[in-house]
Amino acid sequence: xxxxxxxxxxxLLFLVTSTALSASLQLEPQSLLVERGSTLVIDLLMxxxxxxxxxxxxxxxxxxxxxxxxFTPGVTLTxxxxxxxAAPAAPxxxxxxxxxxxxxxxxxxxxxxxTFSVAQDAPNSIIFTAADSxxxxxxxxxxxxxxxxxxxxxxxxxxxVIPLPAAVWMLLSAxxxxxxxxxxxxx
Numbered sequence: 715x716x717x718x719x720x721x722x723x724x725x726l727l728f729l730v731t732s733t734a735l736s737a738s739l740q741l742e743p744q745s746l747l748v749e750r751g752s753t754l755v756i757d758l759l760m761x762x763x764x765x766x767x768x769x770x771x772x773x774x775x776x777x778x779x780x781x782x783x784x785f786t787p788g789v790t791l792t793x794x795x796x797x798x799x800a801a802p803a804a805p806x807x808x809x810x811x812x813x814x815x816x817x818x819x820x821x822x823x824x825x826x827x828x829t830f831s832v833a834q835d836a837p838n839s840i841i842f843t844a845a846d847s848x849x850x851x852x853x854x855x856x857x858x859x860x861x862x863x864x865x866x867x868x869x870x871x872x873x874x875v876i877p878l879p880a881a882v883w884m885l886l887s888a889x890x891x892x893x894x895x896x897x898x899x900x901x
Contacts, residue, residue, distance in 0.1 A: 737762040737854070737864055739781065739844045741871035748832055749876050753792070756828045756871055758783075758844055762821040762856075762864075778817035779854030779866075780805050780847040783828060788836030788875070793829040800825050806853055813847045817857060832875060840873040 740759040748754050760777055780803075783791065791812065796802060800819035809815075819825045832840075845868035846852050852865030 737866040739846075739866045739869040741842055741844055741869045744871050746871070746873045747876055748873055750832055750834050750836055752832050754789075754830050754832060754873060756830070756842060758825045758828065759823060759869075760819060760821065760825050760866070762866075776856055776858035777819040777821055777825075777854060778803060778815075778857045779819075779852075780809060780813050780815035781825075781844050782810060782813045782847045783842065783844050784812075785830075785842045786837060786840045788833050789830045789840055789873075790833065791828060792831050794826055795829070796826040797824045806848060809847050815847075815853075832873075836875045838875050840875060842871045842873070844869045 738761045740761060742757040742759060746754065746756075758781065762777060783794075785791075794814050796816055796819075800816045803815040803817040805813040805815040814826065816825060828842075846854060846865050849865075852863055854866055855861065855863045
C-alpha cells in the first residue's frame with residue numbers, strides 16, 4: 715500500500731514538473747491586413763522559461779529544434795531566413811516538407827523570418843500556425859546547460875486580406891452613379 719502511494723506521488727510530481735517546462739513559439743504580428751498580390755513577413759519568436767535556460771545566459775543562444783509552418787491555401791512561402799545567433803541544421807529524418815531546423819537559437823527572442831506572397835485569389839482570412847515538427851516526442855532541446863528536451867506550445871497568426879481592386883471598382887461605380895444623377899437633375 716505504501717509503495718503504491720509512493721508511485722502515485724512520484725507520477726504526480728513528474729506530471730507537475732514536466733508541465734512547468736513549457737516554452738512557446740510565437741508569430742508576430744499576430745494579426746495583419748494585407749492586399750492581394752502583396753508580400754508579407756511573419757517573425758518566428760521563442761519564449762523559453764527560466765527552468766529550461768538553467769545554467770546559461772539568454773544571449774548565448776542554445777535552443778535547437780525544428781518547426782513546421784502550416785497555413786491556409788492562398789499564400790506561398792517564398793523564404794525562411796534565420797536571424798543570428800540561430801544557425802541552420804538538418805531537419806529530422808522523415809520530417810514533412812517545409813520543416814525548418816535550426817540550432818543555437820536564442821532562448822527568448824527572434825529566431826527567423828518567414829516571407830510569403832499572397833495570391834490574387836487568396837481567401838479573405840489566412841491562418842498561420844507554427845508548431846514543433848515532432849508532435850509526439852518534441853524536437854526542441856536546450857543544447858547548452860541542461861541538455862533538456864522540451865516541446866513548445868504552438869503559435870498562430872491571422873492575416874486579413876483586403877480585396878483592394880474590388881473596393882476601387884465599387885468606389886468608381888458609386889462616383890459614376892453620382893455623376894449621372896447630378897447630370898440628369900440639371901435643368
